[in-house]
Amino acid sequence: MKEDAFDRRAFLKSAVAGGAAAAAGTLPKSAEAQGTAPTKTPAQESPPPTYSFLNPDEAAFIEALVDHMVPADQYSPKGTDLGLNLYIDRALASGWGKGDRTYMQGPWRPGVPSQGYQLPLTPAALYRSGIAAANAACAKTYGRRFDKLDPAQREEFMQGMRSGKVVFEGGPPSRAFFATVYQNVMEGMFGDPMYGGNRGKAGWKMIGFPGVIAVHYQNVEKFRGKKYSVEPVSISDMS
Amino acid sequence: MATRLKEVDVVIVGLGWTGGILAKELAEAGLKVVALERGGLRLPQSDFTVPQVRDEIRYVIRHDLMMDTQKDTLTIRNNVSQEALPMRRLGSFLPGDTVGGSGVHWSGHTWRWTDMEFKVRSRYEERYGKKYLPEDMTIQDWGITYDELEPYYEKFERVAAVSGKAGNLRGKIVPGGNPFEAPRANEYPLPPLTPLLAQEMFREAAAANGYHPFPRPSANASRPYTNPDGAKYGACQYCGHCQRFGCEANAKGSALISVIPIAMRNPNFELRTHAWATKVLKDPGAKRVTGVAYTNVLNGDEFEQPASIVLLCAYAINNVHLMLLSGIGEAYDPVTQKGVIGKNYCYQTGASATLFFEGKHFNPFMNAGGSSTTIDDFNANWQFDRSKHGYVGGFIVAGAFNTSLPIGYRPVPAGTPAWGTEWKAATAKWYDTAMQINMSGSVMANRYNYFDLDPTYRNAFGLPLMRMTFDYKPNEHRIGEHAAQVINDLAKSMKPTHLNPAVARTGPWTVVPYQSTHNTGGTIMGTDPRTSAVNKYLQSWDAHNLFVVGANVFPHNSTYNPTGPVGALAYWTADAIKNKYVKNPGLLV
Numbered sequence: 079m080k081e082d083a084f085d086r087r088a089f090l091k092s093a094v095a096g097g098a099a100a101a102a103g104t105l106p107k108s109a110e111a112q113g114t115a116p117t118k119t120p121a122q123e124s125p126p127p128t129y130s131f132l133n134p135d136e137a138a139f140i141e142a143l144v145d146h147m148v149p150a151d152q153y154s155p156k157g158t159d160l161g162l163n164l165y166i167d168r169a170l171a172s173g174w175g176k177g178d179r180t181y182m183q184g185p186w187r188p189g190v191p192s193q194g195y196q197l198p199l200t201p202a203a204l205y206r207s208g209i210a211a212a213n214a215a216c217a218k219t220y221g222r223r224f225d226k227l228d229p230a231q232r233e234e235f236m237q238g239m240r241s242g243k244v245v246f247e248g249g250p251p252s253r254a255f256f257a258t259v260y261q262n263v264m265e266g267m268f269g270d271p272m273y274g275g276n277r278g279k280a281g282w283k284m285i286g287f288p289g290v291i292a293v294h295y296q297n298v299e300k301f302r303g304k305k306y307s308v309e310p311v312s313i314s315d316m317s
Numbered sequence: 318m319a320t321r322l323k324e325v326d327v328v329i330v331g332l333g334w335t336g337g338i339l340a341k342e343l344a345e346a347g348l349k350v351v352a353l354e355r356g357g358l359r360l361p362q363s364d365f366t367v368p369q370v371r372d373e374i375r376y377v378i379r380h381d382l383m384m385d386t387q388k389d390t391l392t393i394r395n396n397v398s399q400e401a402l403p404m405r406r407l408g409s410f411l412p413g414d415t416v417g418g419s420g421v422h423w424s425g426h427t428w429r430w431t432d433m434e435f436k437v438r439s440r441y442e443e444r445y446g447k448k449y450l451p452e453d454m455t456i457q458d459w460g461i462t463y464d465e466l467e468p469y470y471e472k473f474e475r476v477a478a479v480s481g482k483a484g485n486l487r488g489k490i491v492p493g494g495n496p497f498e499a500p501r502a503n504e505y506p507l508p509p510l511t512p513l514l515a516q517e518m519f520r521e522a523a524a525a526n527g528y529h530p531f532p533r534p535s536a537n538a539s540r541p542y543t544n545p546d547g548a549k550y551g552a553c554q555y556c557g558h559c560q561r562f563g564c565e566a567n568a569k570g571s572a573l574i575s576v577i578p579i580a581m582r583n584p585n586f587e588l589r590t591h592a593w594a595t596k597v598l599k600d601p602g603a604k605r606v607t608g609v610a611y612t613n614v615l616n617g618d619e620f621e622q623p624a625s626i627v628l629l630c631a632y633a634i635n636n637v638h639l640m641l642l643s644g645i646g647e648a649y650d651p652v653t654q655k656g657v658i659g660k661n662y663c664y665q666t667g668a669s670a671t672l673f674f675e676g677k678h679f680n681p682f683m684n685a686g687g688s689s690t691t692i693d694d695f696n697a698n699w700q701f702d703r704s705k706h707g708y709v710g711g712f713i714v715a716g717a718f719n720t721s722l723p724i725g726y727r728p729v730p731a732g733t734p735a736w737g738t739e740w741k742a743a744t745a746k747w748y749d750t751a752m753q754i755n756m757s758g759s760v761m762a763n764r765y766n767y768f769d770l771d772p773t774y775r776n777a778f779g780l781p782l783m784r785m786t787f788d789y790k791p792n793e794h795r796i797g798e799h800a801a802q803v804i805n806d807l808a809k810s811m812k813p814t815h816l817n818p819a820v821a822r823t824g825p826w827t828v829v830p831y832q833s834t835h836n837t838g839g840t841i842m843g844t845d846p847r848t849s850a851v852n853k854y855l856q857s858w859d860a861h862n863l864f865v866v867g868a869n870v871f872p873h874n875s876t877y878n879p880t881g882p883v884g885a886l887a888y889w890t891a892d893a894i895k896n897k898y899v900k901n902p903g904l905l906v
Contacts, residue, residue: 290371
């Protein structure tokens with residue numbers, strides 16, 4: 079079994095590994111059939127993004143990526159309308175982006191995959207170098223930077239980063255970069271909206287997560303085996 | 318130059334469950350006690366309030382209650398031929414920071430470990446023969462018995478508000494509990510938690526397959542409760558934010574709401590937060606220690622706190638680190654197998670299957686930390702013949718939900734794309750309609766799994782990081798294979814719409830993703846100073862006024878969560894100090 083060097087929780091939890099393709103093609107229909115509330119937001123106006131870390135080229139890359147990963151459909155508005163780009167920008171500008179809680183002393187060695195993250199880069203530095211390297215790789219392969227690719231090229235390039243097939247010359251490993259971006263997109267989509275993502279609690283509505291009000295002493299019996307439908311409540315809703 | 322402070326009777330390093338228990342007990346016995354806690358103080362009424370406490374990003378993703386690897390971490394490697402590298406971020410395990418320690422963010426699973434662990438070598442040799450145990454499996458008897466510990470288990474269960482159902486009351490098997498458990502003198506202090514649909518489905522399937530399911534005992538109060546010390550617990554609200562969170566309902570057993578506030582009201586006790594212990598001070602002329610050196614991390618001031626008795630009550634890994642940094646006892650060498658400090662580091666192993674049931678509603682956001690229906694047929698059941706599978710130890714299997722929040726928990730059938738509309742459709746469809754069956758497996762000690770000091774990397778105090786050398790051995794792989802088979806057979810019998818089967822681990826232990834904060838060993842207990850660091854009273858063989866308390870004394874790791882025996886041993890040690898050591902200081906064995 080091959081082991082990734084980098085945080086694989088997102089991948090593991092979304093079970094992308096191995097196995098025959100399930101009946102994924104039929105899923106949208108059955109999801110509707112079982113009553114998943116479609117979260118159509120007709121032409122919802124997003125506030126213009128104000129970035130504190132990403133430069134315009136980097137922002138264009140992230141916007142293109144989150145909109146490809148989270149397209150507008152019957153399940154939710156698209157990534158930028160959910161604020162996933164803003165979530166990432168704020169995370170990179172925060173202590174986390176600057177290496178908070180990360181041991182940053184050398185010497186630096188690649189190590190073996192089981193030893194985890196060993197790059198001499200804070201998350202912010204990983205994004206900065208990773209986006210530049212990704213755009214350079216896109217230019218080399220497609221003659222255009224990532225945000226100018228067509229959807230099929232974008233898909234191909236993202237799969238290439240995910241598997242590590244795309245090589246970032248002189249940059250960080252593409253797979254390490256992409257694993258971090260992927261994890262951050264999931265955080266933005268399903269974390270509390272106060273961090274900039276999950277706008278309108280659309281990520282929570284998509285799956286039926288009720289948010290922060292969780293007094294279920296009686297519900298645990300009353301709703302055992304039954305659907306529990308409520309309007310989700312976020313931290314700022316209660317603050 | 319460190320400031321030398323006035324001597325006290327007892328100095329405690331680390332104020333979590335074990336430090337809190339010992340602080341309360343010894344202060345009540347009239348001893349002057351000072352606790353040094355590297356973190357700050359967080360209070361449930363101000364720090365664990367709704368809505369702020371319900372924040373998956375802050376607590377789960379960014380590790381707000383956990384140790385800060387920027388200040389101190391370990392280096393890790395799978396075997397002695399590798400170069401160990403720093404665990405630069407938390408991943409596989411999550412030791413706590415701040416007063417209350419990991420007992421603030423645990424889930425509350427509270428087991429009684431039995432003579433099957435405490436007499437592990439003699440029992441296996443008796444039943445399976447000496448040759449059954451691999452040569453490099455360095456398991457040994459613990460030097461303590463279940464009967465000795467039974468009253469202390471009960472004491473801890475009552476203090477921590479454990480909900481459960483007895484399966485064996487004074488030798489009589491009681492329906493509804495774990496029939497394989499060791500005899501208990503009394504029932505649990507609280508009845509079991511209300512079971513979830515996933516638990517009920519697992520219970521029916523397990524029973525139909527001939528197993529013996531029972532509600533897992535856990536320190537989540539199933540109803541309001543006042544413990545024997547007068548500490549008040551609220552009822553668990555099944556809020557789904559248990560593991561990695563402080564409890565807003567004061568329903569989770571925690572030193573922070575039980576023993577610690579009682580100790581703090583006692584004038585014999587003083588807590589110093591942000592006090593980072595760097596060394597245990599030795600008396601070069603005698604087999605005793607003289608106190609603890611520490612740094613105030615708020616301003617860098619250095620102190621020496623002299624004390625008649627020193628108690629190491631930090632997280633298991635940090636207790637071992639402090640022993641190695643202080644040069645107490647002989648460091649373990651895996652080549653010569655001489656020395657004891659660092660020996661027998663153990664971990665646990667796990668696997669899980671995800672079962673998808675079209676049309677069911679599991680409400681994965683409604684659960685307690687202990688919402689788990691479990692079978693012990695392949696662990697505490699000594700009748701189960703291990704030789705058919707060729708391993709030592711065993712595993713427990715459970716149908717359970719615990720803290721299944723949407724960043725970390727979004728089950729989809731294998732083969733689902735990782736993004737795009739198909740991914741969203743599957744995520745939306747299956748979030749509420751999937752459940753898991755998981756297992757936790759034991760890890761037996763091995764000659765080459767150990768701790769020592771890293772030759773290269775240093776922490777924020779300029780001290781060597783501790784180096785962890787660990788990997789799973791063939792014994793653990795065989796447990797994993799058998800457990801995966803049991804899980805998958807059970808899962809298939811439940812006829813799910815889709816099944817992501819459990820897969821036995823075959824690769825090396827990795828520092829990501831999260832696996833378990835059940836790290837054990839390094840200063841193990843035993844009957845012989847040549848093969849153990851502490852005696853049955855957790856007293857150092859090399860310094861009779863030093864006690865090292867925590868899962869670091871376990872000579873191997875069971876399938877069960879470790880906090881039950883950790884708490885019981887803390888009470889056991891407190892009694893030994895109060896009733897024996899103080900009257901006649903010296904080795905108790």
